[in-house]
Amino acid sequence: MADAQPKKDRPNARFHGRVEAPGRLCAEPGCSEAGEFRAPPLQGTGRPGDGPPPFRWLCLDHVRAFNSGYNFFKGMSPDEIHDAQSPLAGWERETRAFNTTGGADRPPRWADFSDPLDAISARFRDKMKDRAERKDGKPLSGKDREAMRTLALEIDTDRTGLRQRYSELVRRYHPDRNGGDRGHEAKLQEVIAAYQHLRSSPAFA
Incomplete structure (x- = not known):
């Protein structure tokens, strides 16, 4: 049987609440x-101005002794103790009323934004474009919209426009039209896959 591990002089460095700082001694006198x-400091946890409270730093034995003798209700009157023990303690403050006009805070007006580079407006237009519906009422799935972006098609493009755009892109990316350069093959495959999807889509029936 293996020998038991030798007992460490100090507890594990990961002991809950331990904050090591070389050279800092326990605040307990002696x-x-x-x-x-x-x-907490002996005089209470009051904050000096806007700074943090002046906590004391103790060794493990002295912080254990402090915790064992700590009394949350020390210095409180019977009424204050009763109030602190109430299940509703801390809930007495008035909370912010819910907005009854629209269910949420009113958003800022569009005119409140300064957009000299058209960054916000362009992003908004792109987002609305992705959500636009066809005038003929034919539904578009998420894959339909993704394929249309690949072919750079307008939202209301019909089947004839789809074939024309496909032919245009095939001529642009096909190696035979680029002196045998096969550098556009990946893009060509994307175009073919997008066309094959859209030609069987209800939106282009």
């Missing part, structure tokens, strides 16, 4: 151990 555990 203690020479490292101060690695935060505790």
Whole structure:
């Protein structure tokens, strides 16, 4: 049987709440151990101005002693203790009323934005273009819209326009039209796949 692991002088460095800082000693008078555990100051947790509260740093033994003797209700009157123990404690503050006009906060007006480079407007137009519907009422699936973007087709393109655009792109990317250059084959395959999908789509029936 393997020998038991030797007991460490100090607890694991991952001990909950431990914050190591070389050279920082325990704040308990006369203690020479490292101060690695935060505790409230003796005079309370009041904040000096806008700064953080001046916490004390204690060693493990002294923070355990502090925790064992900690009394949340110390210094409170019976009425304050009763209020603190109420299930509704902390809920007495008035909350913000819900918006009854539209179910959400009113968005800023479009005129409130400055868009000299047309960045916001262009993005909005592209988004609306992807959601546009055909005038003939024929439905478009997500794959239909993706294929139409591949072929750079307008939303209301009909079957004749689809064939014309397909022929144009095939001539543009086919190696025979580019002196045998096969550098556009990947794009050509995308065009063929998009056309094959759209020609069987209800929108182009």
